[in-house]
Amino acid sequence: MDKPKKPSPVVNPWVKPFWEAAREGRLVYQRCRSCGTNIFYPRIACISCFSDDLEWVQSSGKGTVYSYTVVESNCPSAFVDDMPYVIAIVKLQEKGVQMLSNIVGCDPVDVRCDMPVEVVFEKLNDDITLPKFRPVALK
């Protein structure tokens, strides 16, 4: 039996710049030119003032784990080989920007809230490269 394929994100037109940047190894988010509010996930209008004058800004790619869970059982069949894996909300350094992603590059038991993390990019297919996060090595 063929292994089930992992699902690929649906790329709406206004989200294209996000996925194009990710393919190039850059993490971007939107900022409102009218009021300065940072916006993530991508929208067609500002979440604060409803202006559609939005620009794309590059993120530092650095943040902290806001919350997380370790998936150890009952995941969708395409992800069975990845278990145990970590689903996390990462709070980026840029005010108001939070992303749902995975923590990779460490043992899931070592993940903690407020742990410093940085973005890494994992190619899913020719169109989609997923931003994920790994612990920042403490010096």
Ligand SMILES: [Zn+2]
């Ligand atoms: Zn605004």
